[in-house]
Amino acid sequence: xxxxxxxxxxxxxxxxxxxxxxxxxxxxxxxxxxxxxxxxxxxxxxxxxxxxxxxxxxxxxxxxxxxxxxxxxxxxxxxxxxxxxxxxxxxxxxxxxxxxxxxxxxxxxxxxxxxxxxxxxxxxxxxxxxxxxxxxxxxxxxxxxxxxxxxxxxxxxxxxxxxxxxxxxxxxxxxxxxxxxxxxxxxxxxxxxxxxxxxxxxxxxxxxxxxxxxxxxxxxxxxxxxxxxxxxxxxxxxxxxxxxxxxxxxxxxxxxxxxxxxxxxxxxxxxxxxxxxxxxxxxxxxxxxxxxxxxxxxxxxxxxxx
Numbered sequence: 001x002x003x004x005x006x007x008x009x010x011x012x013x014x015x016x017x018x019x020x021x022x023x024x025x026x027x028x029x030x031x032x033x034x035x036x037x038x039x040x041x042x043x044x045x046x047x048x049x050x051x052x053x054x055x056x057x058x059x060x061x062x063x064x065x066x067x068x069x070x071x072x073x074x075x076x077x078x079x080x081x082x083x084x085x086x087x088x089x090x091x092x093x094x095x096x097x098x099x100x101x102x103x104x105x106x107x108x109x110x111x112x113x114x115x116x117x118x119x120x121x122x123x124x125x126x127x128x129x130x131x132x133x134x135x136x137x138x139x140x141x142x143x144x145x146x147x148x149x150x151x152x153x154x155x156x157x158x159x160x161x162x163x164x165x166x167x168x169x170x171x172x173x174x175x176x177x178x179x180x181x182x183x184x185x186x187x188x189x190x191x192x193x194x195x196x197x198x199x200x201x202x203x204x205x206x207x208x209x210x211x212x213x214x215x216x217x218x219x220x221x222x223x224x225x226x227x228x229x230x231x232x233x234x235x236x237x238x239x240x241x242x243x244x245x246x247x248x249x250x251x252x253x254x255x256x257x258x259x260x261x262x263x264x265x266x267x268x269x270x271x272x273x274x275x276x277x278x279x280x281x282x283x284x285x286x287x288x289x290x291x292x293x294x295x296x297x298x299x300x301x302x303x304x305x306x
Contacts, residue, residue: 005055009068011090011228012050014219020046020064022054023222029054031062041083043073048218049089049175049230074120074177088177088218088230093123095171095229097180097189099130100139106181111293113179114151118251122177125152127167129185132157145287149254158188168193172225179232190231194223248301249277252294254286270295 010024020031031054037046046052046067053066074087074094094117098105110126117124126146131139139155147153154170156163167189170176178186191197218232249255249269255277263274272278281291 008054029062031064047086047089091177093174093176097127097184097186099184101133103183115251129156131155132160158192174227177230
């Protein structure tokens, strides 16, 4: 009588056309999903970064049989606005990569990424790339407010090269989600950090000063120095999943000293008299531009819930 399937444990590196690539003891296996897992949707569906149990059958084929508990999950609202869509599982850091030029940094998008990380209680840091395209003083001035509110800011150039050792040290031993607009240089940085990775690098369209998407699917890459990075398709606009008024305000670090000090307990921090957050903003205690991002995100959230 033949024995049962060989039980293995691994991590999902990527999914392509219903096939799950799972790293098991340094080997990458192509796996299908058990029927009961295939029928699951939303947070129950297997995602990149998940730890799973794999059955290797007697014919050599492999099937994911169990989804193991997650330490964290990064999610956004689906395009139809109805479901939670998992971007990645078991991530413990988020790196928001923006270039100083070509394309110009979009600070509202940066704020979205930081809110995403805060809402999932994942540590975030900012990578300011292509610093060879601008003067050092200009670069640091543009991102100074983020450093002031406690986000680590790294300055890099894959071309120069500069800052790669510091970035590599911050990635080692962690599972880090790389996010940022197309053309910011995410793939170039990863290629420079991990020789042989061979990620496609796109050219910048001169007409619109935006990069063409070069990453076509989320892909978890193991680093020789330890840890993983998750390269993702350009997330043009993150729609937050279940971030209510109180939690959204908490996701702006500079608001936290003033939360709970407003006249009204259910204060939205947009128009109410006696609002401590508005008072701090008017006193110049934090950036008005960041406050504008908060108001915009809150409006989007209220519009979806109405």
